[in-house]
Amino acid sequence: MAETPHKAGFVSIVGKPNVGKSTLMNALVGEKLSIITSKAQTTRHRIMGILNGDNFQMVYSDTPGIIKPQYALHESMMGFVRTSLEDADVILFVTDIYEKHDEEEVIKRLQHAEVPVLVLINKIDQATVQDVKDKMIYWQEKMNPTEVLPISALHSTNTEHLFERLMHYLPEHPAYFPKDELTDKPERFFVSEIIREKILLNYKKEIPYSCEVVIEEFKEEEEIIRVRAEISVERKSQKGIVIGHKGEMLKKVGTQARIDMEEFFQKKIFLDLYVRVNENWRTDQKLLRRFGYSE
Ligand code: GDP
Ligand code: MG
Ligand code: K
Structure with a gap:
């Protein structure tokens, strides 16, 4: 058969x-x-x-x-x-x-x-x-x-x-996304999507493509949802750009993302957003992201 x-x-x-x-x-x-x-x-x-x-x-x-x-x-x-x-x-x-x-x-x-x-x-x-x-x-x-x-x-x-x-x-094709990811943690997925959208909005092209958003923590409490998210970049120079002068760019991204999250979850959000240089995050992550966020 x-x-x-x-x-x-x-x-x-x-x-x-x-x-x-x-x-x-x-x-x-x-x-x-x-x-x-x-x-x-x-x-x-x-x-x-x-x-x-x-x-x-x-x-x-x-x-x-x-x-x-x-x-x-x-x-x-x-x-x-x-x-x-x-x-x-x-x-x-x-x-x-x-x-x-x-x-x-x-x-x-x-x-x-x-x-x-x-x-x-x-x-x-x-x-x-x-x-x-x-x-x-x-x-x-x-x-x-x-x-x-x-x-x-x-x-x-x-x-x-x-x-x-x-x-x-549906065409014959291998899976685009790992089958054990995303679906079991939809909240994390949406939180990272929202942050990614704000990155795309606020920086020139090459920056978003070298950023990866990782949700370190998503904790829902009675009155508030606590989110800790890391923006991973490949080089130190990129980290500087993402953070911006006196941290104002990162603050802007964080504020915009928080407002959308609050609307999305209908709840107060505490967003802890930080940037880390991570030289070798997997290349297939890039591919994934392309599928996830085609313009
Ligand atoms: P969207 O804006 O196109 O995403 O629409 P939503 O999915 O948010 O639905 C809008 C409203 O229509 C909500 O109040 C839904 O409960 C309602 N709705 C959606 N599907 C049906 C349906 O099959 N029957 C009825 N009666 N209401 C529906
Ligand atoms: Mg809708
Ligand atoms: K809707």
């Missing part, structure tokens, strides 16, 4: 705020990886969830929402769509069953995607069978996607079937 080939790939979840993207990702990954609230745009980062099996690995990214004016949201979403068209293996376009005004530009782009695009009509628990049928026809005609699937992310209706379809479209 032939061995089952290993499959791995990137699944992008695209759609407007509040259609249920984060809920869906959590339903698929089975862990509460991103914060879900009834308020729009809580997910500001390009959050990933990773689902591992013996012979597969699915890496999900969820459109970052942003707490900004409408035009900025549109820009951000288009940016994500563009990236997804370049680096995703499957795109999930999530729409709310009663959504009236989906982004035409997004739809147009996705029509011409080279990878499979699945339109997910979400929140069908709130709709009649006829409404669902009508919407399925509507989307089939409007976008002509690879598939249209009605789901309820909240109640996990049809998500098992969705998973099977994803497995079907």
Whole structure:
């Protein structure tokens, strides 16, 4: 009997705020990886969830929402769509069953995607069978996607079937991420993602690429979460740049990261951030990071 080939790939979840993207990702990954609230745009980062099996690995990214004016949201979403068209293996376009005004530009782009695009009509628990049928026809005609699937992310209706379809479209590929990392410590993963984002924002190109963020400690107490994070750089000169004059750069990065963490965890954060020169952190870490944070 032939061995089952290993499959791995990137699944992008695209759609407007509040259609249920984060809920869906959590339903698929089975862990509460991103914060879900009834308020729009809580997910500001390009959050990933990773689902591992013996012979597969699915890496999900969820459109970052942003707490900004409408035009900025549109820009951000288009940016994500563009990236997804370049680096995703499957795109999930999530729409709310009663959504009236989906982004035409997004739809147009996705029509011409080279990878499979699945339109997910979400929140069908709130709709009649006829409404669902009508919407399925509507989307089939409007976008002509690879598939249209009605789901309820909240109640996990049809998500098992969705998973099977994803497995079907996932390419044969070795795992991108070590299977025993990240998924068992999602909080640490998100904390390091947030710090990394701030590094990318605050320093010129070559610096972020020589930085590695390691979460030394993540301790949740009743009133506060204590985080100790190390930024690892390769050379002493880089350490100086990361810290900045009188430590002001590192302070800035730390403050920005802390504010995002507090929003993310909805809790006070004590962040202890420091820089260490570490000449030989593994080169595969660099590779990992590239996959984790493509621009
Ligand atoms: P996102 O902004 O696209 O990530 O949307 P969220 O996942 O944060 O969900 C927005 C709101 O829709 C939350 O209140 C969810 O509980 C709700 N929601 C998500 N999926 C469903 C669903 O299948 N049915 C219903 N009734 N509500 C849902
Ligand atoms: Mg979300
Ligand atoms: K959300």
